[in-house]
Amino acid sequence: MAEASGALYAAREKIHPKAVRGRFRRWKDAIGWTLAAVFFIVPWLRWDRPGDLPDQAVLLDIAHKRGFLFDMNIWPQDIVYMAVALVLGTVALFMTASVAGRVWCGFSCPQTVFTDIFVRIEKMWEGDRAARMKMDAAPWSARKLLRRGGKHVAWIAVAVAFGATFSFYFTDAPAALMDYLTLDAGLWMWTTVLILGGTTYLLAGFAREQFCNYMCPWPRLQSCMLDEHSLVVTYRDDRGDARAPKRKSQTWEERRAAGFGDCVSCQQCVQVCPMGIDIREGVNADCINCGLCIDACDTMMDKVGLDRGLIAFDSLANARARRAGRAEPSRVVRPRTIAFAAVIGVICLGVGGSFLMRSDLEVALIQERSPLYVRLSDGSIRNAYDLKILNKQEQDRRFALEVAGNPGARIETLDDSGQSVELAVEGGRHVSRKVFVTVPGPDADVSDMALVMRDTATGAEVRREVVFALPR
Secondary structure, eight states: OHHHHTOSSOOOOOOOOOOOOSHHHHHHHHHHHHHHHHHHHGGGOBOOOSTTSOOBSEEEETTTTEEEETTEEEOGGGHHHHHHHHHHHHHHHHHHHHHHSSHHHHHTOHHHHHHHHHHHHHHHHHOSHHHHHHHHHSOOOHHHHHHHHHHHHHHHHHHHHHHHHHHHTTSOHHHHHHHHHTTOOOHHHHHHIIIIIHHHHHIIIIITHHIIIIIOSHHHHGGGGOOTTOOEEEEOHHHHOSOOOOOTTOOHHHHHHTTOOSOOOOOHHHHHOTTOOOGGGOOOTTOOOOOHHHHHHHHHHHHHTOOSOSEEEEOHHHHHHHHTTOOOOOOSSSHHHHHHHHHHHHHHHHHHHHHHTOOSEEEEEEEOOSSSOEEOTTSOEEEEEEEEEEEOSSSOEEEEEEEESOTTOEEEESSOEESEEEEEEOTTOEEEEEEEEEESSTTOOOTTOEEEEEETTTOOEEEEEOOOOOOO
């Protein structure tokens, strides 16, 4: 049709997936609702925090450039751990694809989860597949307007709830909810709801499978992860073809003698597919491996009295072995998956150990370059430094500052001076102080000088090298 009319592409045919029951539908619901529940509930989990911080278990405190995950504090200096976590997730996704194709897309992807929620809402207001198709074709009426309007109101409510909940991760959730209800929320909060809520409404309500087919790169990338032992949703054409409806007067023996297989062309596998593909035409890159077509086919096989498994998770190696009349066990554990598991294990052990042993104090000593030094009236030489301290603990701390490596060196701040000075740093705060280091004269030995910061409560020390400039 597209060629005959000269169009560059075919118009989208709206997909109305039919409701189905079965084990994969139950798994899909369990995983999807669990993930949605975690997202909506987590901002409301309470956790005692000192000072004026919200008592929230998971919080991204943008104002003070830090995050909280239960008992862990995450700072900008920990960005390397966030980057490694993304790499770890990518490797885990590669491993999942090598084992079972696009099961992430079929069960855990946010697009899939919210699309399922929107389809359920659509079914509540407009009925199952046949009723929705009939309503699409029917002229506008009061009944159609009411049902369509109710559906869109429910969709918008879910989308707004998603956008608002996302903002709860950046501020105190109970206070933010009251701000929304009283219309006192800040501009950034309303912007978050508008952008994320609007995106959810459009993608889950209208784009659906088009997002996966045209916007998401993963369907194409995952093909590189598959091999002959990867399990993907597969139609057993050696058992099912040739396909044709079965006459009531025809026995299965007569049907097979006539050259027909077990597939009765009921089209149930196509009608339940959220991507609108026909798995009987072969493995398709657009298939999200949700298994709903397996549930539909198994239900039909039960009705006609045949064995299940006409559509199933299968591998190319299994199909090839079956045609040759031999058994080929599934090889989930193989060199590729072992390599992925080893990489994930090494990353988890290395990064996890590094994260647990990270310092609770960040110190940087930066020498001022203009001027490099100042000659004082008594002949001594002074250098200036910017001392930056990040106290990662939530308790206030006091530090004694002194210079090691030169007994005659003095340290000064704008408030104090001497062989040793004290500096207070509030819990969870970053401070910057001007520090001056003075040595007796231009002939002083400054090769091994270091700034020593000692916690006055615990005695723990942090050393930073002092680069000292002298007259030539």
